[in-house]
Amino acid sequence: MACGNVSTPPQFHYAGDRTGTPARGGETDIEQDIGNIHDFWFGELDSQGLSPPDRQRLWFGGLTETDALCRQRFGSLCECALGGGLQHWEDSDAGLVALLLLLDQFPRNIHRGSPRAFAGDARARALSREWVEHGHYQRLPAIHQVFLYMPLEHSEDLDDQDTCVALFAQLAATTGSDQVASFSRYAAAHREVIARFGRFPHRNALLGRESSAGELAWLDAHGGF
DSSP states (O other): OOOSSOOOOOOOOOOSOOTTSOOOTTOOHHHHHHHHHHHHHHOSOOTTSOOOTTHHHHHHSOOHHHHHHHHHHHHHHHHHHHTTOOGGGGGSHHHHHHHHIIIIIHHHHHTTTSGGGGTTHHHHHHHHHHHHHTTGGGGSOHHHHHHHHHHHHTOSOHHHHHHHHHHHHHHHHHHOOHHHHHHHHHHHHHHHHHHHHSSOGGGTTTTTOOOOHHHHHHHHHHOOO
16 A cells, blocks of 8 residues: 555446455556455445445444454555545545545544544545535445535534535435435434534543533433434
């Protein structure tokens, strides 16, 4: 893995995990890195473009072993992305989605309990907004769209939250999927918090922000996300 801005990856499809195997049939190291991220995070997609249900535990289980696995397998790539690298990944659908995971999802595993968990949020939001504004998101599989919207869900900007809620509602209606409907409900819940407080209270202690009485009461009742 090289951290730089060279060589644009083409569009490609992945099947199976390629960790520890040599590049195949003209597959570049870049393709292999991106493919391994997709295989690990999404698994094999179904006819609706959704991941197997057991991926929910990987994504949202908060498991120590998941954090360790993300750190072991993708820690170097994550730090590269957080440092502003891998810009060439932005030039393909698969690369962009993988880059968003390195910026928005993996830091929350690798740096759980540290302010660095949010270090990639600004770049992830900018990329997400760009792809939404240009309509590129519409060509992605449903679960890739979900994680394209996640940086907006994690944003403490109400405009981002409004966009996110609308996008999830649209995707839920289009797919008719219970899984996507659940994502849509969580997006609405995130928006409610930002509309009320202007920030996520559960981040306050970690980021050195003083919580208001209302935020403390909310934390006592809900505990954050």
